[in-house]
Amino acid sequence: MSFVELRMSLQDYYHYTNALDIDCFLADPDNAHLGGFVRLWSHNIPIDFSGNTPGTQAFNYNVNSYVTYNRLGGVGSGITAIDMIVDGDTRLVFSTDRPKGKVAAGQSFFVNTTSTGVATFKNNMRVGSQNQENSQFYRNANIPAGESSPCVSEDRHRLWLQIRNTTPIGINPIQFKQTLVGYADNATTGSSLDRDYDSGLLNTSHPTTVNIYSLNPANEPLMIQGRALAAPFDTSDVIPLGFSCQYLGTSGSNTIQIAPSEFDGLFETTDFWLRENIGGGNFAYHDIRTTPFEFTITADVMHDTNRFALVFDNLGGRQQPKKDTFKVIASPNTFEKSITFEVVSDHNSNITIQIYDLLGKLVEEGEYSFESFKDELFGTKLSTGVYQAVIMQGNQRAVQKIIKK
Known part of the structure; x- marks a missing residue:
């Protein structure tokens, strides 16, 4: 361009x-x-x-x-x-x-x-x-x-998706991208670009950042994609997604998060899922409307267009798998001397905790049994300030903002 x-x-x-x-x-x-x-x-x-x-x-x-x-x-x-x-x-x-x-x-x-x-x-x-x-x-x-x-x-029905690298914890504008897909009366769904509703990518040559985009029927990567609006809305529509990620190499693996930024129009009442290709013709469906989807990378990812898609159907009548319970309660927050964390979980495997300052520096970490974790005292050596505690159990992960005064 x-x-x-x-x-x-x-x-x-x-x-x-x-x-x-x-x-x-x-x-x-x-x-x-x-x-x-x-x-x-x-x-x-x-x-x-x-x-x-x-x-x-x-x-x-x-x-x-x-x-x-x-x-x-x-x-x-x-x-x-x-x-x-x-x-x-x-x-x-x-x-x-x-x-x-x-x-x-x-x-x-x-x-x-x-x-x-x-x-x-x-x-x-x-x-x-x-x-x-x-x-x-x-x-x-x-x-x-x-x-x-x-x-x-005309009516516009839009869904913004964002991707960001949460490693390190600090907010970095280079490690964030947003894409928009939507349906409008005058938009078209086809192999040719629609002047008014489709916009291509910038910076597609290397993953110096994170990136997320949708693909049209001609597999062209689009930052903004408009599609024809059917009446009633066609919930069988599938929008392929592509993404790139730069591996930051700060802690052995990087955590990437995909979530909706905003949605309007029919998407206020219409469900949507991030469909993940897990191999062998099988798919996992992630309800990103309620919970951001996170995964880890250990190397640069360059334009992976096979893993994810945005879908709107009811999973063909299949029930969604039951979500594991994973909730973290910090007490007290704010604290003066120390803080404890209680984990409510369906599992009793070990708990890992990492505490970062606002610059993304790891200042405290440890791994504990599920039974003993609630009795552990954290933050005793921290200076006054604001921190983020990342508590993990298997694939479950929660982030708590904590304040020491």
């Missing part, structure tokens, strides 16, 4: 400091020769002044820091950790920086084109400051903008 420079034709009085509605800009007939998406630099990864980032300029922008938007929606490039109270427990959730369809005044962006021409801006593409629509300017901090547009009237 190549980006070309276009001449700008300013019609009417488009010099006011208003945001640009991306949907109206790309839907205008005078801009039909433009590609159906825009990319914006999110500032999640600073400009590289060392010369290590690929590129021919003195200062190069990391390609992993670009966000993308088309008529179906936007995908982000970074996450922010947020503490949220859920059922009385403090859980670590994430907010993404996905674009909401507006380009703030003064914000630059990229488009691609099928031919040399003029990019036309008109007054009907302008949006005001209501609903903070002129506020999503990509810099160090952003306020989400409104997503509605007068140029999009």
